[in-house]
Amino acid sequence: MPLALLRVLAVPEQKHLHDVLLDWRQDWLNFLxxxxxxxxxxxxxxxxxxTLRALIRRISVSSGRxxxxxxxxxxxxxxxxxxxxVTVVVVFVTILLVLEKIxxxxxxxxxSAGVAGLAIGFGAQTLVHDYINGFFxxxxxxxxxxxxxxxxxxxxxVEHMTLRRTVLRDDDGTVHIIPNSQITVVSNLTRDWAQLSxxxxxxYEESSDKIMNLLRQxxxxxxxxxxxxxxxxxxxxxxxxxxxxxEAEYLVLVKTRPNKxxxxxxxxxxxxxxxxxxxxxxxxxxxxxxxxxxxxxxKS
Numbered sequence: 001m002p003l004a005l006l007r008v009l010a011v012p013e014q015k016h017l018h019d020v021l022l023d024w025r026q027d028w029l030n031f032l033x034x035x036x037x038x039x040x041x042x043x044x045x046x047x048x049x050x051t052l053r054a055l056i057r058r059i060s061v062s063s064g065r066x067x068x069x070x071x072x073x074x075x076x077x078x079x080x081x082x083x084x085x086v087t088v089v090v091v092f093v094t095i096l097l098v099l100e101k102i103x104x105x106x107x108x109x110x111x112s113a114g115v116a117g118l119a120i121g122f123g124a125q126t127l128v129h130d131y132i133n134g135f136f137x138x139x140x141x142x143x144x145x146x147x148x149x150x151x152x153x154x155x156x157x158v159e160h161m162t163l164r165r166t167v168l169r170d171d172d173g174t175v176h177i178i179p180n181s182q183i184t185v186v187s188n189l190t191r192d193w194a195q196l197s198x199x200x201x202x203x204y205e206e207s208s209d210k211i212m213n214l215l216r217q218x219x220x221x222x223x224x225x226x227x228x229x230x231x232x233x234x235x236x237x238x239x240x241x242x243x244x245x246x247e248a249e250y251l252v253l254v255k256t257r258p259n260k261x262x263x264x265x266x267x268x269x270x271x272x273x274x275x276x277x278x279x280x281x282x283x284x285x286x287x288x289x290x291x292x293x294x295x296x297x298x299k300s
Contacts, residue, residue, distance in 0.1 A: 034101050041101065045094040052086045078138055081163060127164070129181035134163035142186045148259055150187040152178050190258035193233060196265055198252040199241065200272060201284035206248065212237050214279060215252055218271045228267060231260035247284035 060079035099106050136142075138161075143149045147158050149168070154176045156168030166183065168176040202211055219235035222228055234255040241251035256264055276283070 037101055038098050041094060041097050045090055049087065049090045052090070053083060056083050056086070081135065081138075126179070126181055130164045130179050133183060134161075134165075134180035137161070137166075137180060137183065137186075138163070143188050143191075146259075147191070148189040150189065151185070152182045154178065155189075192258065194256050194258055194261045196252075196254040196256065196261050196268070198254065198265070198268055198272075200250045200252065201247050202250070202276070203282035203284060204243065204246045204248050206281055208240060208248070210279070211248075211250055211281065212239060214275045214281070215250060215272070218268065218275055219252065219254070221271055222264065222267055225267070228260075228264055231257045232264060233257065245285065249284075 056079050060076045096106055143151075143158055143161075145158055145161065148156070149158060151166065151168070154168055154170070156170035156174075156176060158166060159169050159175070160167040163180070165180060166178045168178065170176065200211075200215065215237045216235075219237065223232050223235060232254065234253075236253040238251050238253065240248050242249040252268070254261070254264060254268065275281075
């Protein structure tokens with residue numbers, strides 16, 4: 001925008017075209033008189049911006065060597081956000097310094113910008129809420145790419161995330177796009193570890209020692225399988241969880257690595273079925289669910 005027009009906006013009274021043209025000429029002369037100072041301001045701003053960007057880029061690249069604390073994707077996303085913020089701040093401050101150097105009163109301009117920003121803020125509250133909530137999701141590492149989460153009443157794997165939205169894909173392959181402002185409670189099913197709660201129902205008259213020994217043997221067999229050996233952290237058979245209606249329900253707790261519980265669950269079911277058939281274990285009354293499963297969730 002021509003400096004004369006900026007000057008028109010910066011004063012309350014209206015000026016005639018002749019006065020504007022005179023101011024235009026005066027502004028150019030004023031600009032030339034301060035050209036060396038303006039060039040110095042721009043040069044310093046350029047060096048500061050390049051230095052800060054290089055520092056942010058170095059932090060982002062080194063995130064690949066992180067073993068604790070912030071995860072790589074989190075650091076890179078935050079670095080991208082910080083890079084944008086630094087650019088806007090440096091450019092804005094540089095423009096203000098240049099305008100002040102050529103005797104442009106920036107006070108009214110800042111006041112006008114504040115009023116305009118307030119109006120825009122009222123009209124875009126949801127959008128601003130999206131970005132603020134997204135920033136804290138990243139900062140607090142509530143979830144990351146590849147995590148299985150439940151947010152806004154939807155469950156799925158995180159395929160993409162920005163400051164404005166989170167993209168989930170559920171078990172059916174459906175893609176859900178969720179504005180971050182709608183995320184109030186996060187349930188992360190793949191943080192640190194997961195746990196299976198297998199409930200096995202057999203006939204009441206079956207020996208409890210026999211059933212518990214069979215379940216422990218199944219747990220040991222699964223842990224020694226090459227496919228699951230690294231994914232199972234612990235197996236416990238606490239014993240009978242419920243008795244009634246001619247049946248006894250036994251509880252098996254299996255602690256696994258994140259997102260590995262589903263295949264392990266199927267293998268446990270298969271081996272339990274084979275072990276019970278081989279040892280002639282009577283199942284519970286007809287119509288009962290043979291084995292059920294639940295997964296531990298961590299809420300952020």
